Amino acid sequence: MFRKYIDIPVFVLANVIVDVEVLVIGLLGLGLPTHRYFHTLLLGAVVGAIWGIVAYPLRRFFEKIMRIVHIAYQTGFWKMVISGVLGVWLHVGIDAIYHWEVQAFWPSRIKPLWHLISQRQVRAICVASFVAAAIAYAFAVASYIKQNKTKRVNPG
Numbered sequence: 001m002f003r004k005y006i007d008i009p010v011f012v013l014a015n016v017i018v019d020v021e022v023l024v025i026g027l028l029g030l031g032l033p034t035h036r037y038f039h040t041l042l043l044g045a046v047v048g049a050i051w052g053i054v055a056y057p058l059r060r061f062f063e064k065i066m067r068i069v070h071i072a073y074q075t076g077f078w079k080m081v082i083s084g085v086l087g088v089w090l091h092v093g094i095d096a097i098y099h100w101e102v103q104a105f106w107p108s109r110i111k112p113l114w115h116l117i118s119q120r121q122v123r124a125i126c127v128a129s130f131v132a133a134a135i136a137y138a139f140a141v142a143s144y145i146k147q148n149k150t151k152r153v154n155p156g
Helices: 008-017 020-027 041-068 077-098 119-153
Strands: none
Touching: 008 041, 008 077, 041 077, 077 119
């Protein structure tokens, strides 16, 4: 269902790319906070949009990967840009609940998401989301295989 609107590889990798900030801060020993500017909705949107733009020339590569994992893949420039932004925003939202130093609404200092639910509940939701994604993946693979069998049996 979401694949119609979301570019899965761009969305998933946007969740990873935003943590490059944390990695760099840690490697350079810049101290706390480790979640800084990219972990905001404002600059996170910029990071996500840039990732979507950078990923656009990689769409054929993503298409090959998705074929290997048996998921139908159709994308476009704006779908990739929006998926990058939404992926970063999801990450920022989760981190804003989980980590005290995340200033999601920067430049404002308000933290309405901090401890909205407990860290244990965040982890449980993440595990449940992973299970749901695995089930959705199984259905997507079954659909992909069924479509490709139909194409082989009835070409044209």
